Amino acid sequence: MVKETRKVLRTCIACHATEAQETLVRYVSAPDGSLLVDYQHKLPGRGSYTCLNKKCMTQAVQRKAFTRSLKNSQLNVDVEQLISSLQEQVRARVLNLMGMARKASLVSSGSQLVISSLKNPRDIAWVLMANDITQGVGSKVRERTTRANVPLVECFDKAAIGQALGLSERSVLALMKSPLAQTLNQELQRYTYVMGEL
Ligand SMILES: [Zn+2]
The missing domain is CATH 3.30.1230.10 (YlxR-like)
Known part of the structure; x- marks a missing residue:
């Protein structure tokens, strides 16, 4: 067909x-x-x-x-109300997709695991890091993703990421290359846009 x-x-x-x-x-x-x-x-x-x-x-x-x-x-x-409703819905969509990605075994999370998986970054689409990550761990993630040439997004806090994954707090996650990772990346870009420009 x-x-x-x-x-x-x-x-x-x-x-x-x-x-x-x-x-x-x-x-x-x-x-x-x-x-x-x-x-x-x-x-x-x-x-x-x-x-x-x-x-x-x-x-x-x-x-x-x-x-x-x-x-x-x-x-x-009320336009401000429309904008905040839009922001909330895009956020919910992104977090929901992250939960789906974990159920599909496309996510590894936790700083130890992610940092060690960056030694072999071929299958990693991108890494997401919480904006309340500990400074030392944050610099390490930044340095390793740069070295591995893997895109890094800083977004959400540890509690929100953990909750989206159905886990306790998570400061960092890596997403495996997949169609879902692409969709999630598009939605994340929209989220950044609606939070920043609207
Ligand atoms: Zn228009």
Whole structure:
């Protein structure tokens, strides 16, 4: 069978750019008149879309584009609320994917194990390090990943990483090369973007 590769396109209600659906943010209106961010495109009902940037999100609110496109004049919209909801949902998605990666045996975690696995880095896609890692261990991880030419991401705290993996606190994890690692990397980049730029 030929795999269907054609992308579903949607239009941003602010700048009217037409983009692949999965790159846009989806919104639906809740029965109580509030506007919900539907980051994973799973909620039922009519959806509206904007680009993933503050400019389009803000314009859509200011120009009442959500109200028009969702045909709901009662809609309560607050752009700061939309942004924080988006940040929360991207964070949850990343942490959830990390849990899936561990269940699929694609994760090694703990500083000892990760540092020793960096001696043979061929299968490692990237390393994630907690932002509250002990300074000494942190420098060691930085040095070893640089030497092994493995990308290093600093994100989340030890408690969040451990919880995502279903373990106690973890300061560092290595992810094995896999399609899941690629997806996770994309989501991590989005997370960094929504936390930094939005
Ligand atoms: Zn746009």
